[in-house]
Amino acid sequence: MALVERVLAGDRRALAQAITAIVEREPAGRPLLAALHPKAGRARIVGLTGAPGVGKSTLTAALTRHWRRAGLSVAIVAVDPTSPFSGGALLGDRIRMGELATDPGVFFRSLATRGAMGGLAAATGDVVTALDAAGFDRIIVETIGTGQAEVDVITMVHSCVVVLIPGMGDGVQAFKAGILEIADLFVINKADHEGAERLHEQMAAMLELAPKQEGYAVPILATVATTDEGIDSVADGLDAHWQHLLRSGKHHERDLLRARTQLQRLLQAQLLAPFEQGAGEAAFEAAVRDVAERRVDPHGAVAALVARTQERPPHEP
Amino acid sequence: MALVERVLAGDRRALAQAITAIVEREPAGRPLLAALHPKAGRARIVGLTGAPGVGKSTLTAALTRHWRRAGLSVAIVAVDPTSPFSGGALLGDRIRMGELATDPGVFFRSLATRGAMGGLAAATGDVVTALDAAGFDRIIVETIGTGQAEVDVITMVHSCVVVLIPGMGDGVQAFKAGILEIADLFVINKADHEGAERLHEQMAAMLELAPKQEGYAVPILATVATTDEGIDSVADGLDAHWQHLLRSGKHHERDLLRARTQLQRLLQAQLLAPFEQGAGEAAFEAAVRDVAERRVDPHGAVAALVARTQERPPHEP
Numbered sequence: 001m002a003l004v005e006r007v008l009a010g011d012r013r014a015l016a017q018a019i020t021a022i023v024e025r026e027p028a029g030r031p032l033l034a035a036l037h038p039k040a041g042r043a044r045i046v047g048l049t050g051a052p053g054v055g056k057s058t059l060t061a062a063l064t065r066h067w068r069r070a071g072l073s074v075a076i077v078a079v080d081p082t083s084p085f086s087g088g089a090l091l092g093d094r095i096r097m098g099e100l101a102t103d104p105g106v107f108f109r110s111l112a113t114r115g116a117m118g119g120l121a122a123a124t125g126d127v128v129t130a131l132d133a134a135g136f137d138r139i140i141v142e143t144i145g146t147g148q149a150e151v152d153v154i155t156m157v158h159s160c161v162v163v164l165i166p167g168m169g170d171g172v173q174a175f176k177a178g179i180l181e182i183a184d185l186f187v188i189n190k191a192d193h194e195g196a197e198r199l200h201e202q203m204a205a206m207l208e209l210a211p212k213q214e215g216y217a218v219p220i221l222a223t224v225a226t227t228d229e230g231i232d233s234v235a236d237g238l239d240a241h242w243q244h245l246l247r248s249g250k251h252h253e254r255d256l257l258r259a260r261t262q263l264q265r266l267l268q269a270q271l272l273a274p275f276e277q278g279a280g281e282a283a284f285e286a287a288v289r290d291v292a293e294r295r296v297d298p299h300g301a302v303a304a305l306v307a308r309t310q311e312r313p314p315h316e317p
Numbered sequence: 318m319a320l321v322e323r324v325l326a327g328d329r330r331a332l333a334q335a336i337t338a339i340v341e342r343e344p345a346g347r348p349l350l351a352a353l354h355p356k357a358g359r360a361r362i363v364g365l366t367g368a369p370g371v372g373k374s375t376l377t378a379a380l381t382r383h384w385r386r387a388g389l390s391v392a393i394v395a396v397d398p399t400s401p402f403s404g405g406a407l408l409g410d411r412i413r414m415g416e417l418a419t420d421p422g423v424f425f426r427s428l429a430t431r432g433a434m435g436g437l438a439a440a441t442g443d444v445v446t447a448l449d450a451a452g453f454d455r456i457i458v459e460t461i462g463t464g465q466a467e468v469d470v471i472t473m474v475h476s477c478v479v480v481l482i483p484g485m486g487d488g489v490q491a492f493k494a495g496i497l498e499i500a501d502l503f504v505i506n507k508a509d510h511e512g513a514e515r516l517h518e519q520m521a522a523m524l525e526l527a528p529k530q531e532g533y534a535v536p537i538l539a540t541v542a543t544t545d546e547g548i549d550s551v552a553d554g555l556d557a558h559w560q561h562l563l564r565s566g567k568h569h570e571r572d573l574l575r576a577r578t579q580l581q582r583l584l585q586a587q588l589l590a591p592f593e594q595g596a597g598e599a600a601f602e603a604a605v606r607d608v609a610e611r612r613v614d615p616h617g618a619v620a621a622l623v624a625r626t627q628e629r630p631p632h633e634p
Binding site for chain 1: 347350351353354355357358368369442443446569572573575576577579580581583584585587588589592601604605606608609610611613614615616617618619620622623
């Protein structure tokens with residue numbers, strides 16, 4: 001049976017193999033994605049982001065157990081733009097999954113910058129498509145917060161959960177406009193720690209001032225993920241947001257946003273390719289030296305590079 | 318007198334005006350940069366990064382005061398990829414500068430995603446060029462850490478300072494390979510807080526395991542930026558790193574890296590431009606809908622978009 005049929009039939013080994021082909025941009029990846037793309041579009045995709053140390057992994061595991069108890073299959077993509085390690089078989093990944101590691105209704109994959117040729121965000125979008133086509137009911141995209149790369153990844157989900165904890169320095173600094181705008185749910189994890197109530201008040205005050213989503217109030221939920229406390233309310237909150245998306249037509253908007261983000265990333269990778277090999281690369285490196293030694297300014301150098309690739313071969317009359 | 322001459326003569330208002338033209342990609346910006354680029358290359362450029370709440374602003378102000386006492390002029394670029402606000406005249410910027418706000422030997426500019434057309438990192442590189450050409454002895458690029466955007470900005474400096482504080486969750490999570498590799502100096506700020514010694518030990522142990530820079534040992538320095546404690550040692554550490562760069566020839570390598578990063582960003586912006594206006598934009602938006610509605614997969618859509626722009630107009634025989 002061809003790889004794509006095995007993936008669609010729920011074969012986990014085939015899925016892992018397909019994802020590797022996709023992420024590493026192997027030749028087999030392109031036709032695979034073309035075949036899987038029309039079969040995707042059924043899963044609910046949840047993004048989970050927050051600074052290092054807020055307990056995202058614990059929360060992901062708790063949410064996964066909650067959905068498993070409800071009979072739903074769950075796939076997890078852990079995206080780490082700061083890590084050089086990619087792959088699904090790392091010891092640390094198996095440890096953090098605990099008893100879930102042996103559950104056939106759960107699939108885990110980690111993605112990192114260096115393992116993802118052509119951009120981490122583009123690779124994440126493709127992996128989500130494969131997981132979606134493979135029939136998972138829920139897909140969690142877990143990512144480390146604050147940078148543009150993370151914001152891009154988050155535009156690929158239906159619902160975005162931003163995780164905070166009490167006592168992490170200056171709350172105003174940490175949760176500026178960018179984060180306020182992408183959050184569909186706020187979760188205050190480690191809510192049994194000192195300062196949780198104050199953080200809740202601060203966040204509520206900030207949400208008051210932020211632009212509102214029409215017909216939807218962003219909730220601030222409290223959890224202690226290590227003891228599953230509050231996990232039900234997060235799952236309920238995600239259901240409520242999903243209902244809002246369907247009711248308001250925002251569901252379609254999010255799909256468009258996901259497609260747009262993915263196309264932008266891929267277009268970028270494709271357009272830059274001529275400057276990353278052969279004569280194009282040599283011309284690029286020569287321009288780098290000219291700019292560094294201040295013979296040409298960067299904008300002039302770029303104009304010359306682009307003109308070079310657009311030159312037509314001489315025409316015979 | 319033309320704007321460029323006024324900038325080179327040290328006119329601060331002209332400089333602010335030039336930077337706005339550059340960042341907003343006004344038509345006047347291009348010739349300005351072409352004229353300023355050959356005059357730059359004299360300043361020492363220091364990057365300062367770390368998570369929100371570690372005291373980067375306080376440390377920047379303390380370092381600036383230190384250099385001012387030594388008779389050096391200082392320009393500061395505060396880069397915030399999470400903020401929608403850009404510009405040099407914000408109330409918050411003036412407040413954080415305190416007494417430095419009225420010092421003619423100090424120049425401050427903040428940059429944010431939405432104010433920087435064509436990419437925040439590219440704009441940062443151009444602003445640094447303008448400040449360098451304007452004759453500042455030291456330029457501090459202050460940025461919020463962890464994401465790819467920040468790592469990109471940091472490749473534009475000579476020396477990179479990574480700021481940590483005790484008690485910020487899981488140290489191993491927070492300071493992975495990406496951060497270890499870009500740091501030339503580690504600063505443990507708020508070193509009078511509990512856990513500072515333990516953090517120092519952890520960082521020292523991690524540096525033991527990290528790939529070494531030949532002929533240079535990355536120092537771990539302790540500061541209490543609010544009382545200027547340890548600031549001398551940071552300035553000394555930066556001098557030592559600068560000497561190392563000159564001695565080892567790494568100075569030239571960093572200049573090449575800065576040029577390469579800047580060219581990549583600009584090239585990207587230029588190549589994507591045909592898809593951001595007119596018929597190209599319409600074709601792009603149609604592709605977005607096709608992908609969202611699963612008629613075409615993203616990779617197929619991108620191939621078609623690129624083929625479209627490369628079509629030649631019909632040729633008259």
